[in-house]
Amino acid sequence: MSRLRFKSVLTAILLTAFSAYTTGQNIRLTLKDKSTNQPLQNVIYSYKDSRGYSNDAGEIQINLEENESLSLSHITYNPLVLNEKDLRIAAETGTVEMEYSPPVMLSSVSVYAIKEKNTSKSIQLENADWVQHDAGQVLQQIPGFDAVRKSIFGFDPVFRGFKLDQINIITDGAMCASAACPNRMDPPTSQIAINQINEVEVIKGPHSFRYGPSMGATINFKSPAPKFSDSLNIFGRINSGFESNGSVFRNEGQLGFRTKKASIAAMGSYSKGNDYKDGGGNIIPARLSRGTAGLSADFKMGLNKTLSLGINRNFARNTDFPTLPMDLLSDDTWMIQAKYNAGKANKWYSNWSTQVYSVFVDHLMGNEDKNPPMVLASSNANTKNIGGRTEITLQKKLSIIYFGLDSRYEFISGNRLRTMIAGPNEGKTFTDPIWQDGQIIRSGVFSDWLRQSGQFKLTFSGRLDIVNGKPGAPAESFLLLYPKVTGTDINPSFSLGISRQWTSAWFTGLWIGRGVRSANITERFINSLPIGQDPYEMMGNPNLKPEANNQADIMISFRKENVMLEFSTYYSIVDQYISSFINPDITPKFGAPGVRQFTNISRANLYGFELSWYQNWLPQLNNQLRISYTHGQNTSSDMPLPEICPMNIRYKMEGRFMNYKLMPFVSVRHSFAQNRIADDFGEVATAAFTVMDLGTKVIILKNLQSQIEVSNVFNKEYREHLSRFITPAKPLNSVGRSFIFSLSYNF
Numbered sequence: 082m083s084r085l086r087f088k089s090v091l092t093a094i095l096l097t098a099f100s101a102y103t104t105g106q107n108i109r110l111t112l113k114d115k116s117t118n119q120p121l122q123n124v125i126y127s128y129k130d131s132r133g134y135s136n137d138a139g140e141i142q143i144n145l146e147e148n149e150s151l152s153l154s155h156i157t158y159n160p161l162v163l164n165e166k167d168l169r170i171a172a173e174t175g176t177v178e179m180e181y182s183p184p185v186m187l188s189s190v191s192v193y194a195i196k197e198k199n200t201s202k203s204i205q206l207e208n209a210d211w212v213q214h215d216a217g218q219v220l221q222q223i224p225g226f227d228a229v230r231k232s233i234f235g236f237d238p239v240f241r242g243f244k245l246d247q248i249n250i251i252t253d254g255a256m257c258a259s260a261a262c263p264n265r266m267d268p269p270t271s272q273i274a275i276n277q278i279n280e281v282e283v284i285k286g287p288h289s290f291r292y293g294p295s296m297g298a299t300i301n302f303k304s305p306a307p308k309f310s311d312s313l314n315i316f317g318r319i320n321s322g323f324e325s326n327g328s329v330f331r332n333e334g335q336l337g338f339r340t341k342k343a344s345i346a347a348m349g350s351y352s353k354g355n356d357y358k359d360g361g362g363n364i365i366p367a368r369l370s371r372g373t374a375g376l377s378a379d380f381k382m383g384l385n386k387t388l389s390l391g392i393n394r395n396f397a398r399n400t401d402f403p404t405l406p407m408d409l410l411s412d413d414t415w416m417i418q419a420k421y422n423a424g425k426a427n428k429w430y431s432n433w434s435t436q437v438y439s440v441f442v443d444h445l446m447g448n449e450d451k452n453p454p455m456v457l458a459s460s461n462a463n464t465k466n467i468g469g470r471t472e473i474t475l476q477k478k479l480s481i482i483y484f485g486l487d488s489r490y491e492f493i494s495g496n497r498l499r500t501m502i503a504g505p506n507e508g509k510t511f512t513d514p515i516w517q518d519g520q521i522i523r524s525g526v527f528s529d530w531l532r533q534s535g536q537f538k539l540t541f542s543g544r545l546d547i548v549n550g551k552p553g554a555p556a557e558s559f560l561l562l563y564p565k566v567t568g569t570d571i572n573p574s575f576s577l578g579i580s581r582q583w584t585s586a587w588f589t590g591l592w593i594g595r596g597v598r599s600a601n602i603t604e605r606f607i608n609s610l611p612i613g614q615d616p617y618e619m620m621g622n623p624n625l626k627p628e629a630n631n632q633a634d635i636m637i638s639f640r641k642e643n644v645m646l647e648f649s650t651y652y653s654i655v656d657q658y659i660s661s662f663i664n665p666d667i668t669p670k671f672g673a674p675g676v677r678q679f680t681n682i683s684r685a686n687l688y689g690f691e692l693s694w695y696q697n698w699l700p701q702l703n704n705q706l707r708i709s710y711t712h713g714q715n716t717s718s719d720m721p722l723p724e725i726c727p728m729n730i731r732y733k734m735e736g737r738f739m740n741y742k743l744m745p746f747v748s749v750r751h752s753f754a755q756n757r758i759a760d761d762f763g764e765v766a767t768a769a770f771t772v773m774d775l776g777t778k779v780i781i782l783k784n785l786q787s788q789i790e791v792s793n794v795f796n797k798e799y800r801e802h803l804s805r806f807i808t809p810a811k812p813l814n815s816v817g818r819s820f821i822f823s824l825s826y827n828f
Contacts, residue, residue: 242687494516706731
């Protein structure tokens with residue numbers, strides 16, 4: 082008898098003996114969190130005719146029977162069903178591990194891993210091991226996302242047709258930045274150091290208000306949870322990469338240590354690039370110099386109490402924006418955040434979390450490299466974001482309640498300087514007050530309630546905001562147009578949802594919500610500056626009404642070990658949609674063809690869907706398919722809404738060979754033509770295109786990984802629909818064929 086056959090027979094005999102021994106036996110199982118290894122209380126279990134809850138030690142007792150399955154359910158963990166075979170294995174160890182599912186999972190959320198995640202347990206981004214210099218670029222890999230592109234840097238996210246402040250973009254549930262540039266060459270995502278982020282949490286629609294007002298979505302960039310070590314543990318990583326088209330170098334690293342009481346790490350990144358070629362061989366100005374230095378520290382202050390501190394210093398220099406009248410000359414940003422978290426320790430609450438933050442941006446832009454014919458222009462803008470939040474969690478057997486309050490102060494100042502270098506005013510300098518020291522104070526109270534009722538999970542989320550906006554230094558011409566420039570809004574938001582895990586594989590959910598947000602500083606106070614798709618000057622409107630998104634979302638998902646299928650669809654009715662119109666009664670100041678004035682339109686509709694499919698064909702092959710579609714309509718004018726990306730299909734096949742040491746992949750993306758355009762906003766139709774990337778990841782040593790990739794293999798010349806134009810006849814086309822190499826070492 083061969084050795085293999087002997088082992089198989091011996092294993093079968095032992096299992097049979099163990100089965101005979103354990104059947105009918107009373108066994109004790111401890112239910113634990115898979116990540117933290119902490120015991121889980123109040124887990125609902127159902128086994129044959131018995132039903133109950135795990136005790137304070139996370140323990141349950143059952144009489145093991147043949148052909149019976151154990152069902153486990155918890156309000157914040159994925160449901161788990163163990164068959165007889167699984168139970169016999171669990172009986173040997175005495176433990177069962179459950180996987181944490183964030184409570185916002187009940188509010189139509191998707192979690193996307195950046196690094197250090199098991200791909201079978203989370204949805205991992207395509208370029209998870211690649212060091213990006215722009216978090217907005219990372220979001221493009223998620224179904225439903227696109228971006229307004231004005232350069233190779235500063236991708237301004239659009240999700241399901243919602244953009245700007247219609248999307249709530251935050252870090253660790255609170256901190257955010259404001260764009261200092263009126264043309265948003267520095268959107269909030271550009272200030273997020275993606276190498277310090279562990280995962281991206283996308284809460285779709287107006288269905289959770291814990292993290293602030295939410296209309297189209299909340300995008301929460303989450304740092305890793307605090308980790309400590311019983312003994313001194315040194316850790317770190319180094320990542321470097323090169324992209325041939327544009328000669329882009331990217332580097333990032335981390336070095337830190339952990340002890341029983343502290344975990345401290347220093348991180349840094351730097352990217353530098355030059356002009357690139359599109360698929361037609363055209364040179365696109367794309368200088369880039371971007372870096373980040375940061376320090377994070379976590380301290381264990383007592384039983385279930387932690388204090389976390391973080392500070393980031395972001396900088397950018399001499400970055401080209403070929404579609405804008407100015408380039409970025411310098412951008413210096415400080416981001417500071419502190420968080421104190423107190424877990425349950427014989428208290429009436431389950432958790433109490435408080436955090437404060439501040440973000441300061443100093444942004445300088447100018448046209449000195451654009452060969453100005455008559456005017457040398459520059460603008461030095463500054464923004465401040467100061468805020469905080471506190472939240473208390475109450476957890477019972479069948480429900481969780483979150484309630485708290487938050488507040489944020491936002492301030493933007495800056496003028497444009499125009500120095501005449503030709504013409505009758507040669508040598509003269511003019512000052513244009515573009516921001517008028519605009520400021521907004523928002524304070525809100527919120528509550529989320531999650532309850533399990535039988536096999537159903539019910540959710541309620543509510544929020545009340547008070548928003549006050551005013552200009553600190555209004556221009557005289559602005560006051561002539563608007564005698565009243567200050568205003569206060571009271572905005573209630575709410576959402577209801579019901580979901581059910583029908584089996585261990587099938588899940589469905591329905592959410593209906595109304596999210597309200599007030600106009601931002603740009604929409605209120607921008608003063609005669611061309612910041613849109615066309616050359617018209619934009620004029621703010623301090624009397625804008627808050628816009629409200631009334632939206633219904635449906636989700637259907639099927640998940641098993643080797644397959645995942647998820648379908649999400651939505652329908653949105655936006656009241657008082659903030660848009661703009663050409664006002665012939667306002668005379669342009671700086672030679673523009675006219676002036677666009679921000680205004681409310683009575684109603685706009687958006688609807689669409691996302692479909693994601695993942696499957697392991699064989700142990701060696703993995704398939705991913707993602708489809709997204711959005712339709713937007715201005716029902717007041719019966720015209721399409723502007724900046725709605727076309728239907729998009731992404732497919733990727735990845736191999737896993739040599740025990741995951743060799744992982745080749747090929748990805749194909751097809752974007753349909755977009756002919757539904759807003760002519761009144763100067764939109765241009767976009768042709769369909771298909772691009773292919775291929776490459777491979779190689780695990781050279783245990784902690785050493787490399788990746789070789791060829792992007793845009795067939796050197797396709799194409800333009801993303803939301804990309805702006807360099808000139809009316811010259812679009813900002815995407816990067817042509819490029820060879821990419823990266824090397825990563827972790828310790």
